[in-house]
Amino acid sequence: MQYRRLGSSGLKVSALSFGSWVTFKNQLDDAGARALLKQAYDAGVNFFDNAEAYAAGESERIMGRALRQLGLARDSFAVSSKVFWGGDKPTQKGLSRKHVRDACDAALARLQVDYLDLYFCHRPDLDTPIEETVRAMHELVLQGKVLYWGTSEWSADQIAEAHGVARALHATPPTMEQPQYNLLVREKVEREFARLYDSCGLGLTIWSPLASGILSGKYAHGVPADSRMALPEYHWLRERLESAQGRENVRKTQALAELARELEASVAQLAIAWCLLHSRVSTVILGATKPAQLAENLGALGVLPKLDAGVVARIEAIVANKPAQPERY
Numbered sequence: 001m002q003y004r005r006l007g008s009s010g011l012k013v014s015a016l017s018f019g020s021w022v023t024f025k026n027q028l029d030d031a032g033a034r035a036l037l038k039q040a041y042d043a044g045v046n047f048f049d050n051a052e053a054y055a056a057g058e059s060e061r062i063m064g065r066a067l068r069q070l071g072l073a074r075d076s077f078a079v080s081s082k083v084f085w086g087g088d089k090p091t092q093k094g095l096s097r098k099h100v101r102d103a104c105d106a107a108l109a110r111l112q113v114d115y116l117d118l119y120f121c122h123r124p125d126l127d128t129p130i131e132e133t134v135r136a137m138h139e140l141v142l143q144g145k146v147l148y149w150g151t152s153e154w155s156a157d158q159i160a161e162a163h164g165v166a167r168a169l170h171a172t173p174p175t176m177e178q179p180q181y182n183l184l185v186r187e188k189v190e191r192e193f194a195r196l197y198d199s200c201g202l203g204l205t206i207w208s209p210l211a212s213g214i215l216s217g218k219y220a221h222g223v224p225a226d227s228r229m230a231l232p233e234y235h236w237l238r239e240r241l242e243s244a245q246g247r248e249n250v251r252k253t254q255a256l257a258e259l260a261r262e263l264e265a266s267v268a269q270l271a272i273a274w275c276l277l278h279s280r281v282s283t284v285i286l287g288a289t290k291p292a293q294l295a296e297n298l299g300a301l302g303v304l305p306k307l308d309a310g311v312v313a314r315i316e317a318i319v320a321n322k323p324a325q326p327e328r329y
């Protein structure tokens, strides 16, 4: 395993980490989740990602039970939660001081831990002043309930505002952002956030490196019955897959798979390793429903050295979606 700094912080997270969205509760019971967490941990993974919204809190309960049953030393791993979608009532969602505080306490109880290593604002909340959220997060840091706080799918302007407010208040600024980043979705990481990396010391914990499985190549000939796209609650993902853009993404994946074969790698490994080429990616959060998938995906680190300039150029020619860079003088 490789370890990378979480942005400009001193925390070293494994370059590959493991998350529970969709999978815990919907596809994996306690035993299945525990087995994958152990497999990841034994391979050197030290960061586990979760959120209050995942399976309405059940995902955190499953992870909490598993971490306890596995008896992992608390100082040997980092665990996250995210606040935003906690329930239907107005006080149970968003980033108000009240919900940030209530959601943190609830996540700590479900995960059975005394503190969250990473705590994310799962989306921007247009109804709460950023200053209120910065103060609420800073308070949690002072209380020792959160070590590093960050954002997920915020815009560069919103992150810059949070930094500015934190600096002015002498409060703790956000350390990390969690955006989607993969061979099919690149704009935020490669263009929009470029101006923030040095000024804010921003680290990235990126999600859906396989675009929900598309970049594993499994959807080349339809939707396997045991796959994410076949889950009724995730019909919106399937609709995207079956759109013109989705079909184009599957076509690109098939071309990438041919290149991966030449490298004696799987296309999933190629796609995950490619994410690690970006120097601001602190960790790539993997998802998996089966031990074989996780083993394959962890093998991406071995493929990384094969991605030289020539291979990267061939990848660029296939995906043909490199974001234009801002003009510099």
Ligand code: NDP
Pocket (backbone or CB within 6 Å): 018, 019, 020, 021, 022, 023, 027, 049, 050, 122, 152, 153, 178, 179, 206, 207, 208, 209, 210, 211, 212, 213, 214, 216, 218, 226, 227, 228, 229, 268, 285, 286, 287, 288, 289, 290, 292, 293, 294, 296, 297
């Ligand atoms: P991926 O894009 O890697 O998709 C993972 C899924 O793809 C697996 O659950 C599995 O689904 C399938 N898969 C994975 N590996 C293989 C393989 N080798 N061969 C075939 N199929 C494979 O990641 P996720 O979308 O799961 O995202 C990872 C994590 O990121 C989440 O768990 C969560 O922690 C975080 N996240 C954060 C978000 C945010 O808003 N901050 C949003 C989304 C995710 P199946 O077997 O069912 O087909």
